[in-house]
Amino acid sequence: GAGVSQSPRYKVTKRGQDVALRCDPISGHVSLYWYRQALGQGPEFLTYFNYEAQQDKSGLPNDRFSAERPEGSISTLTIQRTEQRDSAMYRCASSRTTVIRSTDTQYFGPGTRLTVL
Amino acid sequence: DAKTTQPTSMDCAEGRAANLPCNHSTISGNEYVYWYRQIHSQGPQYIIHGLKNNETNEMASLIITEDRKSSTLILPHATLRDTAVYYCIVRVFGGAQKLVFGQGTRLTINP
Numbered sequence: 001g002a003g004v005s006q007s008p009r010y011k012v013t014k015r016g017q018d019v020a021l022r023c024d025p026i027s028g029h030v031s032l033y034w035y036r037q038a039l040g041q042g043p044e045f046l047t048y049f050n051y052e053a054q055q056d057k058s059g060l061p062n063d064r065f066s067a068e069r070p071e072g073s074i075s076t077l078t079i080q081r082t083e084q085r086d087s088a089m090y091r092c093a094s095s096r097t098t099v100i101r102s103t104d105t106q107y108f109g110p111g112t113r114l115t116v117l
Numbered sequence: 118d119a120k121t122t123q124p125t126s127m128d129c130a131e132g133r134a135a136n137l138p139c140n141h142s143t144i145s146g147n148e149y150v151y152w153y154r155q156i157h158s159q160g161p162q163y164i165i166h167g168l169k170n171n172e173t174n175e176m177a178s179l180i181i182t183e184d185r186k187s188s189t190l191i192l193p194h195a196t197l198r199d200t201a202v203y204y205c206i207v208r209v210f211g212g213a214q215k216l217v218f219g220q221g222t223r224l225t226i227n228p
Contacts, residue, residue: 031214033215035216042219045216045217048214055214056214059215093161095214104214105163106161106163107163108160
């Protein structure tokens with residue numbers, strides 16, 4: 001595709017509900033990343049995948065957060081039993097290769113704005 | 118990952134060169150310096166990166182000091198569209214692939 005896409009762009013939910021956020025990376029990009037961004041702050045790393053394998057989930061704040069990428073393309077970030085503090089912009093990024101190289105640029109999607117009431 | 122320090126905000130006149138400094142005094146030998154920017158509510162956008170040599174591309178120039186403890190991003194002819202938050206990031210080579218964003222510098226280009 002032309003770029004990283006995310007859906008929905010906006011999600012409003014009530015406290016205690018589960019939400020699923022979707023990321024569709026650039027076609028052919030092997031690596032996929034999830035970040036969370038609070039208002040006025042820089043993005044904060046959550047987790048990333050190479051192909052379908054979750055390589056690092058150290059940034060997931062607690063066990064209510066999980067992510068999957070079953071076929072190595074589209075990824076879903078799921079938040080169970082949402083809380084008001086989960087309200088933020090959730091951003092997805094993808095990059096071409098798995099190899100750590102200086103040219104491994106991450107391309108970011110437009111994000112999903114999550115509001116928990 | 119090494120920590121970076123940037124000014125919170127800067128102003129620059131349209132058409133002038135914008136020079137954004139970054140300190141990364143604890144950078145190690147295999148870490149690169151990356152710059153990303155974030156315009157309004159859009160996702161971060163890659164600008165440029167370097168190891169120890171000065172780099173230039175169609176967007177900007179990156180000047181890294183000889184001791185690699187600091188760097189400067191230069192936008193040679195700033196336009197109103199360059200108003201954004203600019204993030205300086207040092208990235209471990211061979212380690213985690215995540216980007217660690219700090220607070221960044223909010224650059225405002227004034228007409």
